[in-house]
Amino acid sequence: MKLKSGEIYHVYNRGNNRQRVFYESRNYHYFLLKVKKYVAPYCDILAYCLMPNHFHMLIHANHKTVSPYQHYEDPIVLKENNPYVFMTAFSHGMQLLLSSYSKAINKAHKRSGSLFTQNTKSKRTSSEAFSMDYTLWCFIYIHNNPCMSGLVSSPEQWPYSSYNEYLGKIQDPLCNIDLGQKLLSLETNELISFNGFETPGHIIDKIF
Numbered sequence: 001m002k003l004k005s006g007e008i009y010h011v012y013n014r015g016n017n018r019q020r021v022f023y024e025s026r027n028y029h030y031f032l033l034k035v036k037k038y039v040a041p042y043c044d045i046l047a048y049c050l051m052p053n054h055f056h057m058l059i060h061a062n063h064k065t066v067s068p069y070q071h072y073e074d075p076i077v078l079k080e081n082n083p084y085v086f087m088t089a090f091s092h093g094m095q096l097l098l099s100s101y102s103k104a105i106n107k108a109h110k111r112s113g114s115l116f117t118q119n120t121k122s123k124r125t126s127s128e129a130f131s132m133d134y135t136l137w138c139f140i141y142i143h144n145n146p147c148m149s150g151l152v153s154s155p156e157q158w159p160y161s162s163y164n165e166y167l168g169k170i171q172d173p174l175c176n177i178d179l180g181q182k183l184l185s186l187e188t189n190e191l192i193s194f195n196g197f198e199t200p201g202h203i204i205d206k207i208f
Contacts, residue, residue: 007124008061009126013120015053043059043065045162046176047143049162049163050160098120102115125207144196144199166191
């Protein structure tokens with residue numbers, strides 16, 4: 001992923017062949033522990049939602065996000081006269097997140113093979129032009145995803161998203177709530193008004 005410091009991105013991935021990636025409650029919690037360990041140190045997480053077969057994150061890229069993890073030699077690349085492979089700290093963190101989680105799920109469910117699709121995708125939502133900034137729309141979409149999928153009737157009923165963090169119901173939030181409220185100009189009463197708000201199709205095209 002090529003990210004730029006200071007910009008906001010929608011980061012997402014889904015189960016390979018649209019298969020489930022979260023089977024029970026402890027899977028969701030385990031994944032979030034891995035996010036806290038491998039991803040949160042290298043970006044500002046503004047929102048997230050884990051769904052049965054995919055996940056969403058809204059992140060603010062900072063200097064740690066784009067800092068290089070390492071340059072390492074790859075024999076295959078060397079043959080192509082390109083001795084270095086560049087990886088950012090954030091990309092490496094995402095790689096560790098998905099690989100460690102997949103390994104645990106494969107072991108627990110006696111399965112093998114890829115759990116997630118090969119490439120985690122990112123889409124920039126921020127823009128200097130107000131009419132081209134889709135960050136708030138993406139924020140709304142992420143939190144209403146469980147409602148739109150028929151899993152719950154209100155986003156606060158879904159325990160695997162950051163919605164309740166913004167309502168102040170979580171003591172140790174994963175998100176940078178202060179930054180999220182500042183960047184999105186959010187107030188709690190505004191957040192509640194987003195309940196069940198269906199994102200227009202032409203907006204969805206802009207955040208994916």
